Amino acid sequence: DGGITQSPKYLFRKEGQNVTLSCEQNLNHDAMYWYRQDPGQGLRLIYYSQIVNDFQKGDIAEGYSVSREKKESFPLTVTSAQKNPTAFYLCASSIPFGGRGQETQYFGPGTRLLVL
């Protein structure tokens, strides 16, 4: 089955620790995205990548880093510089410049990050 997988489902971070969230897709989509969701707020974009080996900052990139070495994978690292990392993290993918119906973003199941 085609889809997006995220792991782990829950992640605990200690003070000063960097943690990495995994996102893998087998939809053959070129573009991948990371969003952050906080209670009572809309989804906010952290980083996006339209093609392998290229990525762009979103609205709230400070304290986060990404890589895009493979089309299928777009891991997100939450660094110690992110002072308020507790949130629900969502990965999505799409065909960014396709015709109508192709640019829909499909989401993974999410990772909940908690601070110890």
Added chain:
Amino acid sequence: EDQVTQSPEALRLQEGESSSLNCSYTVSGLRGLFWYRQDPGKGPEFLFTLYSAGEEKEKERLKATLTKKESFLHITAPKPEDSATYLCAVQAYNQAGTALIFGKGTTLSVSS
């Protein structure tokens, strides 16, 4: 500035009681408007994409409509399993390949 506002924030319905959710948007050239359903602790599930004013799409008890300023998600004779948060998002023509702009969502509770 591109913006999406959803109302109401929360809606409680009795089973079978039809209603509508609203999504008002301002965007510099609409490329597409998207509706998603999100269950607690899960990722958003895609429902519909609307592209131009006057367009309508249906899926089971849900019907989405679009005007030049807003979209409605009509829920006909809802069932308890329709309880979820419904998210609306837009994409502008000059933002192709980038983020969707999301509203904060409407949380629907349907009781039997």
